[in-house]
Amino acid sequence: MSIHTILSFLVTFIISALLVPLVGKVTRNMGIIAHENKRTIHHGIIPRTGGYAIYIAFLIGAMIFLKTDVQINSVLIGGFIIFLVGFYDDIHELPPKAKVAGQVLAALVVILYGGISLKDFMIPNVPTNISTVLAIIITIGWIIGITNAVNLIDGLDGLCAGISIIVLVTITFTSISTGRSDIASLSMLLAGSITGFLLYNFHPAKIFMGDCGALFIGFMISVISLLGFGYKGSTFFTLGAPIVVLAVPIMDTLIAIIRRKVHHKRFDEADRGHLHHKLMFSLELGQTKSVLILYAATALFSLCSYLNINHPDYARILFITLLIVFEIFVEYTNMISRKYKPLLTIINIFLHRDDLPKIKESEPYRKIVRNLRGKLKYLLLVVAVVIASYYGYQYYHRDTGPKIKPITYVEVTDGTELMKTIYKDIESTRDRTALREYVAAYFAADFYSLKNKEKDEIGGINYFYQDKLSDFQDYAKKDYYATVNKLIIDGKNTDNIVAYEVLSNTESETKLAGLEDYNYYDVILHLKFNHKSQILDTKDMSVTVRLIDKNHKYYVVSYSYNGPYVKTNDD
Template identity: 35%
Template sequence: MAFWLVFLTAFALALIFTPIAIKIAPKIGAVDVPKDDRRMHTKPVPRFGGLAIFIGTTTALIFTVYGVLPMYQKYFAEAYPGAEFIDQPVSKMTGVIVGGVLIYILGVVDDLKGMPAKVKLLGQLVCGGVAYYFGVRINFVTNHFSALTDHIFFSGAISLVITLIWIAGITNTVNLIDGLDGLSSGISSIASLCLAYTAYIHGAYLTAFAMLALAGGALGFLPYNFHPAKIFMGDGGSLFLGYMLATLSIVGPMKGATVLAMIGPVLVLGVPIFDTGFAILRRLANHRPIMEADKGHLHHRLMAAGMGQRRTVLTLYGISGVMGVAAVLFSRDLFVEMLGLVAIAAMYIYIFLTDANHWKVSLKAVPAESAETQINGNTEIKIETLPPEAEEKVKMDIEQQMPEGITVTESDGTDDE
């Protein structure tokens, strides 16, 4: 019951505060205006939804750590013998909360004023340092590949570097997938629920509570963020989600289930991690800046294959769900089954990222206002947005075959639903 209470508290608060954020956003200038062809929306949309996720998650988390657990510590000790929160101080969770507040503020400043990528990365590292100071750190990982030792331990300096890389890496991974309506919030919800279950079955109940709070906050926001989105979460929301996933996954000792600390989130977030890695390699190969945005991400490829936003997002939800199940299987030492699921998911991701045959040209004839002007050739043909490397070639091929008076324009793919 206590687990459901934490989840429902975060869910309800996020659901209540999202409409409030929609009203506040225009007043403070937190509006996303489509400025380039990478944007999937055509009208200005508020981007202050991170406020609802932040309030819902943080309130539920504070309520759990400083209210529920101390009040019912005796009950939990009897109901959940060996639970990690019985022996572990709450200082680590304090570090997560403080760092979460700071990174949310960092994201809001970026949403309102803009921020250079290097400055934003520095801010993420500072927030990671705050968590590290409170004891949220990667000191060791489970060694499944050697009979000589069960764990690989890290010294202080190495632990700091690995922890900061982990937190910044996961934070940016979630931030980078915030490109379609409901994508980042949905995948973060799936990841949080899978990690909550994995933590629960291994006795990491404090982590399970916290992950459920995060899932509740993200799911409470999702109804307003799913296509067509009434509000975006903004960098404040995406950085907060990524930071919380990164820190909560390493907040406590997992005993024999240390895999949760590293492999679990990697598997659950396999889609955005793979997409981010592929994007970095793609930009390096094309001699372009790593931080430069493009239209070659997995969700762009899926839309180029003929899917609309809803189908693209639901497809990525499905792949993320498969990877989440793989994470649970891995934590239970079911390696063969886990590898089978990962192989299936990786195959589909690879096909959509590399196979040019999946680029679909969608022609839509838009009739003119009258039959007379239509006869005169005043007809517009739209093609769905393609990956950059194929876009110009397809345009040229079509234009060469079109009679005079017919134009070729790009469609953002949002009007097919």
């Protein structure tokens, strides 16, 4: 983790920690407090304005650490709209439709002005313009859904704040591991602001964040996930990863919708059937234990998301296990209704416990059991024959011919951290479009990174087409690598590519002599150095990497330096 990212957290943490008591004192005197009713569990006069401090601390941190562009500006404007909606609701109790209208407006700002939405969302045999409209609709639904899901879990001291911090820290580490330092910095700015507030919000709370804080945090998390969440080029991972991390608030919200539908209540009608209520009242765990359990659950779901980068099988096993445990909890605590207990009913077939639901052993049930017992040996014989036939068929038709060598790409033994991450992407992806991007990115990162180079060594040669390799090496020695040997001898070869972004990935009509029969692709990359390049005199640059597809393997055949990278409204 870079110093920049750590400072992002520390600065907003300190600002928030200093602002919270000041804001609480002022707003308590103004009468902006959390009123007690039959749904609340707090007692005493507690201000509900901690969200003011969170927002102000984040805003100051953004001014210090964030580089403004269209996307960042749209996020800040959308966040301001959401904050105003929550601010007004904390004082005057806005009707639900008005709050949703404000959320839709904020979502449209980041979509239409910032260009932030689902990427690469395509439906087979559906026109592109229709897919684009559907992507916008899903994006709006995602932003509104996550914004309100985070708001709904703000029911116990420290619950919403703690879960949000865990989610944001997970986003940070995932983003760093995939080279997205921009997302990491944005996440840590918000995490620091919330942590400063949590010092005063953990049980017994001295201040609440209010809707202005919960809605703002939910909105920011939803938008940060749309920025990529550290994953590249996949609609599934754009939402799939944050859905896993946010499993606790998402499942709590979905169950609340089902529960209110089952009991014929309005969706916006509050109740005491949420996860934290069941832990606190049904299981009698109290506030602190209930909150810590939900912290642990969020951390485990977050671990699933992070594990999926390098160990997807372990991630799936853990995720399925957590879902089963969650389902048992839902049924045991009657979160949906007293009659909804399908999994516990099945489990009790083997446990035979009186306190768990049982399948009624009626006469039809006994008759079915008697018939099955009489025919059991025949059923087992049929199953055995089917299994034996299947494996016999597989053995008879086994492939005894020569094995086809799988396509492999070379990993440099002393590669940078970014190169190691990209290589893992190369090995794990099955998407040909994404594979082109990873191959181009690996070549570019290896070519322009100097920290791991020895004298006369040229990066990227393992990914260059062999028949053109000699020409490439000669050109590189006269161009980018002309002064590299001197830097290596002087111990000044410290330039490294630390992040990249794919700007475009398109088919190319330009073909090289002697290689006219292959498909060509141009991948344009935005590359970021760890500091200003000593050779190119820039920290950000754009390059075009041209590849061919030969025997289902991609090879680089040329590259071009497009100059320093300048972000435009079209990016």
